[in-house]
Amino acid sequence: MTIACVARKAVSALAAGLSSFLSASVIAFGAQQPAESNVLQRIAAMDRTGKASLSAADTRALFDLLGSSHLLEQPVLSAATIERIGRLIYRARADPEAQQTYLDDFPGLWSRIGIDVDPLGLANLEDRVARSEGHPQLYGTLTAAATDYPAAAAERNYTEARDMLGVPGGLPAVPNDAPLPLAMRPAHPSALPEVRAETLRLGAMDQAVRVWPDHPTDDEDKALIKRMEETDAYTEPRIRAMFRAHGIPSPALVGRAATHSAYLVIQHAINDPGLMRAALGQAKWMAARGDLPRIDYALLSDRVDCVLDHRPQQFGTQGSRNPKSHWYCPIADPNHVNDRRAALHLAPMGDEAIFGTAGKPSN
Numbered sequence: 001m002t003i004a005c006v007a008r009k010a011v012s013a014l015a016a017g018l019s020s021f022l023s024a025s026v027i028a029f030g031a032q033q034p035a036e037s038n039v040l041q042r043i044a045a046m047d048r049t050g051k052a053s054l055s056a057a058d059t060r061a062l063f064d065l066l067g068s069s070h071l072l073e074q075p076v077l078s079a080a081t082i083e084r085i086g087r088l089i090y091r092a093r094a095d096p097e098a099q100q101t102y103l104d105d106f107p108g109l110w111s112r113i114g115i116d117v118d119p120l121g122l123a124n125l126e127d128r129v130a131r132s133e134g135h136p137q138l139y140g141t142l143t144a145a146a147t148d149y150p151a152a153a154a155e156r157n158y159t160e161a162r163d164m165l166g167v168p169g170g171l172p173a174v175p176n177d178a179p180l181p182l183a184m185r186p187a188h189p190s191a192l193p194e195v196r197a198e199t200l201r202l203g204a205m206d207q208a209v210r211v212w213p214d215h216p217t218d219d220e221d222k223a224l225i226k227r228m229e230e231t232d233a234y235t236e237p238r239i240r241a242m243f244r245a246h247g248i249p250s251p252a253l254v255g256r257a258a259t260h261s262a263y264l265v266i267q268h269a270i271n272d273p274g275l276m277r278a279a280l281g282q283a284k285w286m287a288a289r290g291d292l293p294r295i296d297y298a299l300l301s302d303r304v305d306c307v308l309d310h311r312p313q314q315f316g317t318q319g320s321r322n323p324k325s326h327w328y329c330p331i332a333d334p335n336h337v338n339d340r341r342a343a344l345h346l347a348p349m350g351d352e353a354i355f356g357t358a359g360k361p362s363n
Helices: 007-016 018-030 037-047 056-069 079-091 096-104 119-132 151-165 193-208 218-246 256-266 273-288 294-308 334-343 351-355
Strands: none
Touching: 037 056, 037 079, 056 079, 056 096, 079 096, 079 119, 096 119, 119 151, 151 294, 193 218, 193 256, 218 256, 218 273, 256 273, 256 294, 273 294, 334 351
C-alpha cells in the first residue's frame, strides 16, 4: 500500500471483528473469475456521461459496483476498462475517502501496477486528483503550482513517492498537464497469479489490524493487540511457505503491489527471525535495482536491528529515542543517519527525531 493509505478500511474491519474480516479477505482476493460483461457495460455507460464531476448518487453507485463486483481484483483487465475506471475515479469527487481507497489501497488501481496499470499513469492520476482538491501533487508529474510543496523539498518528496510506485526517472514533459495513459500497453499478466492474489490478501490483512485509533482505552488497546496477534498467527505460516517457494516474488512475476505486500507481512513475522533475516538479504539487492521500494528495505533492516538483535538501527525508522520508552531504539552513528537516508531517497530527520528531546549532544 502506498504511504498515505492504511487507516480507512482498518477501522471498519476491526469493528466487524477478525473472523468476519478473514472471511471477507478470503472472498475478495479469491475472486478470480472473469469480469462479467454487464459490469463492464455499466462502467462504459458511466464513462459516457461526460467529464464533469459525478453526482453523489453516481459516485456511490460507482464505488458500490467496484466493491460488489471485485472488478479490480481480476487477473487482468483490458486497457479500455482501466482507462474508463481511471476517468471515473477522477470524477468521483463527492466521496474523497472512497476515491483515495480505489486509487491506492487494497484493492485499488495501486494493486495492479505492473500488471495492467502503468506506474507513471497512476502517479499522474493521483497528482491530478490532488491538484483538483487544492492539495500538493505527490509525484511531480504536473507543472509546478502554488499549491505544491516548497521548491526546496519538492523534488525530494517526489523522488521518495515515485520510488514507492516504481516510477522511472526522467519524467516526460506533459503539454498543458494532459492526462497520461493509465493502462499498460501491452498488459503484463502475472506469471504467478495465485501467488499474487494470496500475497495481496495477506498484505491487506496485515495492514488492516495495524492502525490504532486516537487515544484508545486500555480495553481497546488490548483488543487491538489480540486481533493483531491472531492475524499474524494466520499470515505468518502462509508467507513463510510462499517465501520458501519463491522468495520475495519480484514485480516482474506478481506486480509491484504484491512484492510490497510480501515485505509487509515478513517484516512483522517476529516469531520467525530466520525468515526476516533471509528476506532482508534479498530486500537489499531488490531495493538497489528498483524492484522493492527503498523505504521497505530501510524498515526491514531497522526492524531486524531493533527487534531481533537489540542493537542501534541504521535509518531511524523504528521506535523512540527516549531511553525510558518501551520502544526505545537508538540510531547508529546518528550524525550521519541523514546521509544514509538520502542514499535511499528518504527525507531527512530532525535533531529531536534523531537524538530525542535532549537534542544533539554538544561537542
